[in-house]
Amino acid sequence: MEKILEVKDLAVSFKTFFGEVEAVRGISFDVHRKETIAIVGESGCGKSVTANSIMQLLPMPPAFFKGGQILFNGEDIVQKSEKEMQHIRGNQIAMVFQDPMTSLNPTMKIGKQIVEGLMKHQKLSQSDARNKAIEMLNLVAVPQPEKRIDQYPHEFSGGMRQRVMIALAMVSNPQLLIADEPTTALDVTVQAQILELMKNIQDKMDMSIILITHDLGIVADMSDKVIVMYAGQIMEQGQTDEIFKSPSHPYTKKLLASVPRLDMNRSESLHSIEGTPPDLYIPPKGCPFYDRCEDAMKICKDYMPDIDNHTNTHYSRCWLNHPMAKSKAEGSEA
Amino acid sequence: MKKYLLKRLAMSIITIWAVITITFFLMHAVPGNPFAKEGKMPKVVYDNLQKKYGLDKPLREQYVIYLKNVLKGDFGDSMKSRVETVNDMIERGFPVSARIGAQALLIAIVFGPALGALAALYQNKFPDYFSMVLAILGISVPSFIMGTIFIQFIAKNVSWIPIGGWGTWRHTLLPSLALAMMPLAHMARLMRSSMLEVLGQDYIKTAQSKGITKSAVILKHAVRNAILPVVSILGTTISNLLVGSFVIEKIFGIPGLGSFFTKSISNRDYTLIMGTTIFYAIILVALLFTVDLAYMFIDPRIKLTQEGR
Amino acid sequence: MENKIKLNPSMFEKATLEDRNAEKIKRPSIKYWPDVWRRLKQNKLAMVGLTLIVIMSVMSIVGTHINEFDYKEQNYGLINQPPDSVHWFGTDELGRDLFTRVWLGTRYSLIIGVLAAAIDFVIGVVYGGLSGMASRRVDSIMMRIAEVIYSIPYLLIVILLSVVFSQQGSGTSMFVLILAMTLTDWVPMAILVRGQVLQLKESEYSLASESLGGTRGWILKKHIIPNTLGPILVNVTLTIPRAIFAEATLGFLGLGLQPPSPSLGNLSNDGLAVMPVGIFYQIFIPALFISLIMFSFNVLGDGLRDALDPRLRK
Numbered sequence: 001m002e003k004i005l006e007v008k009d010l011a012v013s014f015k016t017f018f019g020e021v022e023a024v025r026g027i028s029f030d031v032h033r034k035e036t037i038a039i040v041g042e043s044g045c046g047k048s049v050t051a052n053s054i055m056q057l058l059p060m061p062p063a064f065f066k067g068g069q070i071l072f073n074g075e076d077i078v079q080k081s082e083k084e085m086q087h088i089r090g091n092q093i094a095m096v097f098q099d100p101m102t103s104l105n106p107t108m109k110i111g112k113q114i115v116e117g118l119m120k121h122q123k124l125s126q127s128d129a130r131n132k133a134i135e136m137l138n139l140v141a142v143p144q145p146e147k148r149i150d151q152y153p154h155e156f157s158g159g160m161r162q163r164v165m166i167a168l169a170m171v172s173n174p175q176l177l178i179a180d181e182p183t184t185a186l187d188v189t190v191q192a193q194i195l196e197l198m199k200n201i202q203d204k205m206d207m208s209i210i211l212i213t214h215d216l217g218i219v220a221d222m223s224d225k226v227i228v229m230y231a232g233q234i235m236e237q238g239q240t241d242e243i244f245k246s247p248s249h250p251y252t253k254k255l256l257a258s259v260p261r262l263d264m265n266r267s268e269s270l271h272s273i274e275g276t277p278p279d280l281y282i283p284p285k286g287c288p289f290y291d292r293c294e295d296a297m298k299i300c301k302d303y304m305p306d307i308d309n310h311t312n313t314h315y316s317r318c319w320l321n322h323p324m325a326k327s328k329a330e331g332s333e334a
Numbered sequence: 335m336k337k338y339l340l341k342r343l344a345m346s347i348i349t350i351w352a353v354i355t356i357t358f359f360l361m362h363a364v365p366g367n368p369f370a371k372e373g374k375m376p377k378v379v380y381d382n383l384q385k386k387y388g389l390d391k392p393l394r395e396q397y398v399i400y401l402k403n404v405l406k407g408d409f410g411d412s413m414k415s416r417v418e419t420v421n422d423m424i425e426r427g428f429p430v431s432a433r434i435g436a437q438a439l440l441i442a443i444v445f446g447p448a449l450g451a452l453a454a455l456y457q458n459k460f461p462d463y464f465s466m467v468l469a470i471l472g473i474s475v476p477s478f479i480m481g482t483i484f485i486q487f488i489a490k491n492v493s494w495i496p497i498g499g500w501g502t503w504r505h506t507l508l509p510s511l512a513l514a515m516m517p518l519a520h521m522a523r524l525m526r527s528s529m530l531e532v533l534g535q536d537y538i539k540t541a542q543s544k545g546i547t548k549s550a551v552i553l554k555h556a557v558r559n560a561i562l563p564v565v566s567i568l569g570t571t572i573s574n575l576l577v578g579s580f581v582i583e584k585i586f587g588i589p590g591l592g593s594f595f596t597k598s599i600s601n602r603d604y605t606l607i608m609g610t611t612i613f614y615a616i617i618l619v620a621l622l623f624t625v626d627l628a629y630m631f632i633d634p635r636i637k638l639t640q641e642g643r
Numbered sequence: 644m645e646n647k648i649k650l651n652p653s654m655f656e657k658a659t660l661e662d663r664n665a666e667k668i669k670r671p672s673i674k675y676w677p678d679v680w681r682r683l684k685q686n687k688l689a690m691v692g693l694t695l696i697v698i699m700s701v702m703s704i705v706g707t708h709i710n711e712f713d714y715k716e717q718n719y720g721l722i723n724q725p726p727d728s729v730h731w732f733g734t735d736e737l738g739r740d741l742f743t744r745v746w747l748g749t750r751y752s753l754i755i756g757v758l759a760a761a762i763d764f765v766i767g768v769v770y771g772g773l774s775g776m777a778s779r780r781v782d783s784i785m786m787r788i789a790e791v792i793y794s795i796p797y798l799l800i801v802i803l804l805s806v807v808f809s810q811q812g813s814g815t816s817m818f819v820l821i822l823a824m825t826l827t828d829w830v831p832m833a834i835l836v837r838g839q840v841l842q843l844k845e846s847e848y849s850l851a852s853e854s855l856g857g858t859r860g861w862i863l864k865k866h867i868i869p870n871t872l873g874p875i876l877v878n879v880t881l882t883i884p885r886a887i888f889a890e891a892t893l894g895f896l897g898l899g900l901q902p903p904s905p906s907l908g909n910l911s912n913d914g915l916a917v918m919p920v921g922i923f924y925q926i927f928i929p930a931l932f933i934s935l936i937m938f939s940f941n942v943l944g945d946g947l948r949d950a951l952d953p954r955l956r957k
Contacts, residue, residue: 057542082548089545097543103536105555107562107634116554117544152634168540345787349794356800360807474938476888478895479930482915486923577798581892585915596896599806607806611799618796 004175004208005031005054010068012049015061022283023049025232026068031176036202036209038223038240040216040255046232047212051178054210055095056085072176090117094169098181100161104153110137111149114168121172136167140197159190166197173205180212195222216255220244225313228252231288238314248308248316250293287319295320342626346619353615354404358397361604387413387605409609414601420609427591428613430500434582434590435575437510442517442571447564449518450525451557454533465522472519477578481512481585498587509586513578517571521564529560562633569622576614679873682950689946692939699936703753706746714743715903723922732928736917741928744905749932751906752887755821756940759886760879762825767832774833775840786837793830800826801889805898817900820893824886832878839871873951880944884937891933907933
């Protein structure tokens with residue numbers, strides 16, 4: 001499969017009143033055609049910043065690129081001008097946002113919002129655009145699309161609005177869809193419908209999806225690959241089953257333990273991860289999870305672990321994988 | 335929507351009625367008699383005057399008669415002018431005041447939101463500082479001071495701009511501008527904060543993510559939404575313009591309704607005070623109603639919970 | 644990287660809890676009002692406004708006693724004197740000392756502004772509170788009445804009242820002025836308070852259902868007061884300049900405070916009268932003071948609003 005997106009050593013910072021915040025600290029990953037990858041992590045871990053960097057939608061200033069490349073079809077997006085980006089946005093890369101209640105313009109009719117971008121990219125006539133909008137609403141299963149396109153967002157429920165958002169993102173048949181917590185603001189039953197819808201459309205349209213979420217529960221069904229982010233860095237990355245079956249980083253394990261499962265005993269309580277992620281005004285020298293890690297070792301405080309490849313597709317960054325840690329553990333058990 | 339309109343209409347009528355009633359009883363609560371200042375007069379003359387203005391009848395009866403007349407659009411005779419009725423003066427003065435007011439409103443509506451939007455788009459840069467200094471000046475300097483400054487520094491130095499009076503469009507220039515300054519400043523400030531808020535909204539990001547041009551994002555998405563609160567304060571603005579016009583007309587010596595009103599106060603011309611107050615109230619309430627109506631068309635969400643002033 | 648570090652087995656000992664806790668960098672938890680004050684202090688314009696208000700308040704009390712002149716002492720030998728070392732702001736057309744008169748005018752303006760705001764506050768809290776606590780029917784009637792009152796043009800009523808009550812003299816007493824100004828202006832405050840009371844009612848119900856005694860005070864302290872006090876404070880700060888402005892306008896129209904009491908509006912009106920003869924300081928000085936007062940309260944009110952807005956918190 002061909003790679004459509006390559007992120008290499010991406011680093012993004014924000015200049016604030018109090019100093020520089022290193023929101024994303026050197027991350028790398030690839031997205032192949034028709035592939036779905038999930039970026040998982042707590043709020044503030046840099047996953048949304050990553051998504052917005054790919055779209056070049058970060059407010060600059062205060063945000064700025066500190067280093068790295070984002071290659072889309074081999075071309076570096078970071079180097080592109082605003083005009084060139086406008087051609088890519090909504091055309092080749094589209095985005096669905098978290099809160100459908102606030103991400104549609106309250107004073108513009110739904111139909112117009114859906115085709116607005118397409119009309120610019122493909123120079124459609126009014127009637128063609130209208131037909132396209134109806135077709136899209138049909139695709140995302142909004143009932144009575146002919147009537148609905150002339151309505152305003154406040155006349156739609158949250159789930160329906162998210163369908164509209166998806167229609168809006170899909171309308172120009174993008175190669176890559178970035179979905180930033182697309183179901184977080186929705187009811188659980190609606191969540192499942194929206195995810196199902198996204199999968200269906202993906203099959204029809206041959207596109208890749210970057211799914212950003214803090215909910216590992218939805219990752220299992222949706223994604224091929226999982227990236228676990230913490231404090232602006234990738235802690236673990238692998239195929240979905242690798243991550244679920246053999247998680248290697250303590251943070252990933254904790255995340256998995258905090259997902260409710262049906263096969264769980266009633267007496268078992270859900271695990272929460274105590275503490276908060278570190279302040280990225282002063283990023284820690286060592287492993288950022290050190291404060292909250294129950295298996296932390298002395299070395300973790302001052303040194304960031306290297307990448308350990310477990311398989312071709314699976315790696316994590318943790319000192320526990322180091323041979324010396326393993327021998328120590330065996331020693332103490334013996 | 336129809337229900338809302340009817341309710342709103344009923345409220346407007348009640349407001350106008352309240353103003354008529356308050357005005358009427360306040361004016362008749364003034365101690366002493368309205369002709370006292372004319373000096374001693376023979377009893378016959380006094381009685382005739384009382385009769386002419388219906389002051390010999392019981393107060394309640396006077397009130398009913400007055401209410402009926404106002405409904406017919408008749409504000410009665412002036413107590414001081416022998417030649418003009420109150421209606422005559424309104425007819426003469428109102429077009430003058432309305433012209434200044436409309437021009438001022440136009441200036442404020444065009445430049446206020448524009449400056450505010452620019453300030454928001456160039457936050458903490460020169461256009462922002464420029465607009466906000468202008469806006470702070472506008473709200474800090476009362477219109478009577480603004481007017482005198484204009485006369486002193488512009489009219490006296492620019493030969494083709496008259497110092498005061500009424501006649502050509504040139505006479506309307508400075509008064510309109512002086513009158514526009516405060517509402518302009520208010521609108522600019524409101525637009526700036528509203529625009530900043532809108533620019534941070536998710537739907538702006540959505541618009542950007544479609545790849546449409548920056549100007550389309552700003553005009554179709556940001557400004558379109560940011561202008562809503564500005565429209566909702568139009569009522570207050572118009573109300574302020576009206577009061578401002580009293581002052582401006584006094585400074586520039588403009589023969590508008592405002593100067594009649596202020597003159598009627600110093601003359602104690604009670605029928606004229608009553609007539610102009612009620613006329614003003616009717617105009618204002620009608621304009622407020624229109625503004626609300628316009629707001630309904632601009633904002634599809636038809637919230638309309640807030641009342642303009 | 645690994646080859647740069649000298650690894651030894653002791654590094655792979657488990658870190659103790661103390662080790663880990665020592666590393667925690669906790670941002671100090673910030674209390675509400677100190678935080679508001681901190682953000683207000685960062686707003687330079689608001690601080691300029693606050694400083695000016697303090698200076699003007701103090702000067703409006705002591706400023707009238709700094710030189711030996713009385714505010715109504717006339718001196719026909721020294722009329723329309725431009726500012727000099729004796730009369731720092733000059734004299735008016737009756738030879739009265741403008742320095743004393745301007746500070747006295749400032750005092751009156753500030754008193755009018757503060758009292759008007761205070762009365763607005765009291766009426767607003769009482770009316771809004773009653774409306775919020777009353778039954779839905781009564782509440783809705785009370786709110787309709789408030790709306791009608793609010794749509795009566797404010798200054799028209801003020802002017803009418805001044806006309807009615809100024810029959811005997813040729814000016815208006817401060818009492819009437821303040822009364823007239825607060826007659827319609829309390830409505831926004833009442834609406835604000837009513838909204839907060841409704842919120843309080845809701846939280847009371849939820850508390851009662853949980854029957855958690857003693858926490859009502861906590862909710863009041865933690866949620867209602869910070870939430871209510873903020874908007875009320877901003878409202879009060881912005882009512883003051885509105886009242887001062889209204890008084891100045893009335894004074895300018897000849898309906899302000901009764902002479903010889905000077906108000907900044909009266910003083911500007913007097914100044915306007917002599918402007919055609921080329922005397923500018925008499926209008927310029929009171930005009931400057933009005934503008935400074937308006938400026939100070941407006942920027943302070945803005946600053947407060949920004950400082951209180953939790954969305955702007957950082």
